[in-house]
Amino acid sequence: MIKLKAMKKITLLFLSLIITVSLTAQDASLEFDPIATAEVPSEVIMSHNTNFPNGFVRSWAVNRGLSATDRIPERYQAVFSDGGGTNSHTATYLPNGMLFFHSEFLDPDNVPSEILLQTRSEFDDSEVEHVHFITMFNPKREIYRVKVRDQALVEMVYYTVNGMKIPKNELPEELLVFKY
Known part of the structure; x- marks a missing residue:
C-alpha cells in the first residue's frame, strides 16, 4: 500500500514536470529580438542620431510583428543612454525612421x-x-x-x-x- 502511494506521487510529479516543460516550450516570444546595428535601416539610424545626438546606443532590437513567422519588421528599438547619463532610455522607430515613442527610466x-x-x-x-x-x-x-x-x-x-x-x-x- 505504501509503495502504491509513493508510485502515484512519483508519477504525478513526473507528469507535472513534463507538462510544465512542454507548455513552456510552446511559448513563442513576440517581443523584441536583438539585432546588429548593421541590420537597422539607415533611415532609423539617421532619425535616432537627429533626435538624440548625444545618445550612446547600447543595443538595437526589432519587433517582427504579431506572429513568430512574420518577417516584416514593424518597429525598431534602441536602448541607449543620453548625454553620458546613467538613466536608461528606449526609443522605438517605424521602419521609415519615424520616431514612435521615447521612454526614460526614472x-x-x-x-x-x-x-x-x-x-x-x-x-x-x-x-x-x-x-x-x-x-x-x-x-x-x-x-x-x-x-x-x-x-x-x-x-x-x-x-x-x-x-x-x-x-x-x-x-x-x-x-x-x-x-x-
Whole structure:
C-alpha cells in the first residue's frame, strides 16, 4: 500500500514536470529580438542620431510583428543612454525612421512630487518600484507610467505630467498594444 502511494506521487510529479516543460516550450516570444546595428535601416539610424545626438546606443532590437513567422519588421528599438547619463532610455522607430515613442527610466527620487504623492495616497501599502516617462509622438503626449508593488501584486498606474491619473480605458491604444 505504501509503495502504491509513493508510485502515484512519483508519477504525478513526473507528469507535472513534463507538462510544465512542454507548455513552456510552446511559448513563442513576440517581443523584441536583438539585432546588429548593421541590420537597422539607415533611415532609423539617421532619425535616432537627429533626435538624440548625444545618445550612446547600447543595443538595437526589432519587433517582427504579431506572429513568430512574420518577417516584416514593424518597429525598431534602441536602448541607449543620453548625454553620458546613467538613466536608461528606449526609443522605438517605424521602419521609415519615424520616431514612435521615447521612454526614460526614472528612479523614484527623480519623479515629480505630485505624481509620487498621488501614487502613495492611492496605493499606501505599495512601494513605487520604478517610473517611466513616456513621450508619444503621434499625437504628441507625455505620460508617467508608475510601477507599484504590494508584495506579489504588481500594478501599472498612468499619470499626466500634471499628476492627474489617467484611467486605463482612456490610455493611448499604443500603450495597451505594445510592450515598452
